[in-house]
Amino acid sequence: MAEPAELFDVNLVVNGVPHTVAVPARRLLSDFLRHDLRLTGTHVGCEHGVCGACTVLVDGLAVRSCLMLAVSADGTAVTTVEGLAGADGTLSAVQQAFADCHGLQCGFCTPGFLTTITAALAENPDPTHDDARAIIGGNLCRCTGYQNIVKSVLRAAELLRAAPPGEEPA
């Protein structure tokens, strides 16, 4: 057994809540969220950046949490799938669209789709059908529910245009 790993302080804000946790350098952000913070909504699939299930927002940008060290997230604001709904549990537009359009089956890949689409619609509020396909191009769904996920992207954009969020999660 090797000597105990050196620990590094990570100060970050997750879904609006500040945390300070000491972790070894090799702790992935995905494992940090799931194991250290017990936020298990972020799912891990391939753990080498291909499947997109672990996607979270870091300072508003969608990134693979399995390809980022927790220590590299020091000083950032992270939004996970748990941070998408309103404080009262009201679904976000993207979540509501998935419910409306049957955008999920088993749900394993869904957290990554929700975060990816949330960030993409903030950048492009009026996506075409092709845009919608491009937005989800980096996320895998093994239930092969892509048709309904494309519909969900377009529906979410529609919902957001009808009622722009007063306070959209960062």
Add this chain to the structure above:
Amino acid sequence: MIAPASGSNLAEVKPSSFGYSRPESVAEAVSVLASIGPEGKVLAGGQSLVPLLNLRLAAPAHLVDINRLTELAFISVSDGQVVVGALARHNDVLRDPLAAVAQPLLGQALALVAHPVIRNRGTTVGSIVHADPAGEMTAVLALLGGSIRLDSTSGRRSVAAQDFFLGPLESDVRPGELATEATFPVLPARAGCAFTEVSRRHGDYAICGVAALVQLDAGGGITSARAAYIGVAPIPLVLDLTQACAESQENHKSHQGQQNGHGSTNFTAAGELAMARLTPASDIHATADYRRHLAGVLTGRALAQAIALAKGRMDG
């Protein structure tokens, strides 16, 4: 069974253990790299390195995380050059309005680099240093004749693209050195460029990719045509297609007679030259013959697109 929330004692780890530094300046970073030597590895965007760590295909003894070196998060366009700092993310470069105009090949290639989510984090300099034989940005640097700046405690050196790529995943970064910026020449007047590739799925590494750079004279004749190939050689391979293109253009003119020129030139000779010069390998994704075939077809497409851009810029 659910493990207790015991923080650092958890066994669920993918990368093997490594030492870690997060310097605040380039001076501090190169000092740390100097003290570590060959066992040190720089972590920038991590979109290539962290998968290798997670799969334990790489196990460096010490990582130097340069994500705090905001002095390297820049893109500058001046004096005929686009300079990209080591902390500029792919998407920063892709969306930079000045860089897009000054050197369109950057944006053409970056749109093919993985997915937007990967481009949010991955860095352009990092992907060049990583030197993947199927990486688009290595071909861009090679085709344009750019260079990489390397800093260390013993000074600074600049390595031309033609000397920088040594083999698959091997570039000329020596122990103790930090790649701080990549320099790309801007696109000259009456020149055009294009990047085209075939991959199994959108965002995947290319089975074969071709970047083309052409220079036209005032009459629209091709004075220079070069192409860089990815996925078909150990390092980005640059071929001079000027002569082959001139032949194609001559044949095209003679066949067209008096018709004046917007028909598509057939770049058969250029494609055949590329196919003859390449010796790609077979793997699970494609046979060598299929890769060679793609190189021929994509050469023609890339040249046609590059010429169209050059003519568009002349008209515009």
